[in-house]
Amino acid sequence: MVAERGPTKAQVCGLISDMALKLDEEANTGDLKLFVSPAVSPASTGPTSPEFGFNFEELNSSGNLLGEPRLACSPVHQRDIRQSLSDSELGKRIRTLSITAAAASAFDQQDGSCNLRMDIPSHQPLTPRSETRVQLRKKVQNLRPCFDAQPLVIAMCGLPGTGKSYTALRIQRHLTWSGVSVKIFNSGDYRRQVIGGEQGASFFDHSNEKGRSLRDEMAKLAMKDLLKYMQTGGQVGIFDATNTNIKRRNEVVTFFKNEGIPLNRILWYESICDDDELIRRTVLTVKCQNEDYTNQDKEKAFRDFMARRENYEKVYESLTPGRDAKLSYIQNKNVGSVITAKNVVGRLPNNVLQFTAQLPTVAAPIFLVECDSQEADAVLGGDTPLSTRGIEFSKKLRAWYEKKYKAPCMAEWEKKNWEVWHSTKRRAVAMADELGTSPHLTPMPWEVLEELNFGSWEGLPPSALNSKQEYARIQEDPFFTHFPHGESLYQLTQRLEPVLSHLNTMQTPVVILSHEHVLRCLLAYCMHRLPEDMVTINLPSEAIFQVHLEASPEKTWLEMYDLKDDSNLLKSTKLSSSQMVRN
Numbered sequence: 001m002v003a004e005r006g007p008t009k010a011q012v013c014g015l016i017s018d019m020a021l022k023l024d025e026e027a028n029t030g031d032l033k034l035f036v037s038p039a040v041s042p043a044s045t046g047p048t049s050p051e052f053g054f055n056f057e058e059l060n061s062s063g064n065l066l067g068e069p070r071l072a073c074s075p076v077h078q079r080d081i082r083q084s085l086s087d088s089e090l091g092k093r094i095r096t097l098s099i100t101a102a103a104a105s106a107f108d109q110q111d112g113s114c115n116l117r118m119d120i121p122s123h124q125p126l127t128p129r130s131e132t133r134v135q136l137r138k139k140v141q142n143l144r145p146c147f148d149a150q151p152l153v154i155a156m157c158g159l160p161g162t163g164k165s166y167t168a169l170r171i172q173r174h175l176t177w178s179g180v181s182v183k184i185f186n187s188g189d190y191r192r193q194v195i196g197g198e199q200g201a202s203f204f205d206h207s208n209e210k211g212r213s214l215r216d217e218m219a220k221l222a223m224k225d226l227l228k229y230m231q232t233g234g235q236v237g238i239f240d241a242t243n244t245n246i247k248r249r250n251e252v253v254t255f256f257k258n259e260g261i262p263l264n265r266i267l268w269y270e271s272i273c274d275d276d277e278l279i280r281r282t283v284l285t286v287k288c289q290n291e292d293y294t295n296q297d298k299e300k301a302f303r304d305f306m307a308r309r310e311n312y313e314k315v316y317e318s319l320t321p322g323r324d325a326k327l328s329y330i331q332n333k334n335v336g337s338v339i340t341a342k343n344v345v346g347r348l349p350n351n352v353l354q355f356t357a358q359l360p361t362v363a364a365p366i367f368l369v370e371c372d373s374q375e376a377d378a379v380l381g382g383d384t385p386l387s388t389r390g391i392e393f394s395k396k397l398r399a400w401y402e403k404k405y406k407a408p409c410m411a412e413w414e415k416k417n418w419e420v421w422h423s424t425k426r427r428a429v430a431m432a433d434e435l436g437t438s439p440h441l442t443p444m445p446w447e448v449l450e451e452l453n454f455g456s457w458e459g460l461p462p463s464a465l466n467s468k469q470e471y472a473r474i475q476e477d478p479f480f481t482h483f484p485h486g487e488s489l490y491q492l493t494q495r496l497e498p499v500l501s502h503l504n505t506m507q508t509p510v511v512i513l514s515h516e517h518v519l520r521c522l523l524a525y526c527m528h529r530l531p532e533d534m535v536t537i538n539l540p541s542e543a544i545f546q547v548h549l550e551a552s553p554e555k556t557w558l559e560m561y562d563l564k565d566d567s568n569l570l571k572s573t574k575l576s577s578s579q580m581v582r583n
Helices: 009-017 101-107 133-143 164-177 187-194 209-231 246-258 276-285 298-313 347-356 388-405 408-413 426-435 462-467 469-476 489-495 497-503 516-526 531-536
Strands: 019-025 032-038 052-055 070-073 084-089 094-098 115-119 123-125 152-157 182-186 236-240 266-272 328-333 338-342 366-370 418-422 441-445 510-514 543-548 557-562 572-576
Touching: 152 164, 152 246, 152 347, 164 182, 164 236, 164 266, 164 347, 182 187, 182 209, 187 209, 187 236, 209 236, 209 246, 246 266, 266 347, 276 298, 328 347, 366 516, 388 426, 418 426, 426 441, 426 510, 462 469, 489 497, 489 516, 489 531, 497 516, 510 516, 516 531, 516 543
Parallel strands: 019 123, 152 236, 152 266, 182 236, 266 328, 366 510, 418 441, 418 510
Antiparallel strands: 019 032, 032 052, 052 070, 084 094, 094 115, 328 338, 366 543, 543 557, 557 572
């Protein structure tokens, strides 16, 4: 298996030599699509997930390659590495792969090239696919990196207001997008649903036997539901509760061990925070907004929550290396200032460790803006300049930013420069240049933010697609079927993974200027949708979308600024995740 960091030349050669090659030839086009996937080992029950995916350009009658193919999914963090092919012999179906000097560093080679001969035994016509949502989800999961086979329980612990629910939510979004089925079971939500919210601080006093008994019952309900979820196919269940002392944590471990979940598949995640400013900001921006403090004065709610926290502090016992030597746990102090990990074994727990170590204290504001032309004669892709309508929108965008930057709701970010990530297409650069005339902005061009590659259909008007025979096949399977000599939406999601990874580490507001399909992908990720759901995302024109990350996927929402009406640029509309989906 290829190592996660810097596979060597020998590892790459060994992996490719052991792979089974499957070739799909699209009828009536001559466009070849090659999938390279690992061979099935005798001990396995089915094929493992593909590590590589190439798009071959069209071959002429002599077997020579026309153009440059693109490596869609590389083994090193899904990088988009371009390859060159030579010495093609179409009759024998043999290709020689040459890794260019530009890609050499990714494979840890000294000479900058590596020739690998690959025999392609046969091919089958590509047929349109019509699948249920469950079948499509399974296919996406099979294409993603294979994590641990056994289910995993992530049990949160820590004092109130230390970022447990925030971390749990980010873990869920990260793993879900990676093809892992994840669900959060928050004991506080059970309490609010069963006995109602707005309990005062005295309810959480450890000496309040009735309150303690009710909280214990809610925790048991959450654990039982988590267990049912795991028994019906769930891969990761997150138990979000304070779990403040040794007695409670032992009860959690005993419950799951009795149900067949081994100790090393229970990962404890302790969030510690002793920074008064961090605590105050978390409580005011998150806790004082939940159902426990509906319609209450913010300062009064803050005092009550801090009294609740003091009640938990009286009995809190932190995880320690000596006392908890047998437990698997991650300890995060002051949101990444100090990370301690013990007995963290397996790809999935280590993936969680690596991801959470980069999380900022509070999710920075994310603004998504489409920069494509809105004219009636717009074409697919290409590098067209900004239209007249687009120029006017750019000016409105700059005026909106100058008002938004000084708005009271952005006071927390006032002293920080905003970053503007934009595509390298001319229309995106022009919009970024217009926006960049305002202060406190740092433009950052990203080639990876370019629009979906429409291949040989680049530059065509959308109305011309209906006459294309291949278009019916794309409509039948819009997520996996690629455009002739271009990309599929699935390949686009792989290309954008560096952007998604960087978004999770942002500590300053970011404005992303990109194109329709790129923004659909980013919106699907931000709204806790699945990658394949991006085809259903509705994207109104001339609008700015701000993502508001809440304590659960259902509560996460978007704020849309419609700049068609320039009488009040800060006037916004609240949209739920379901309102962004087309019927």
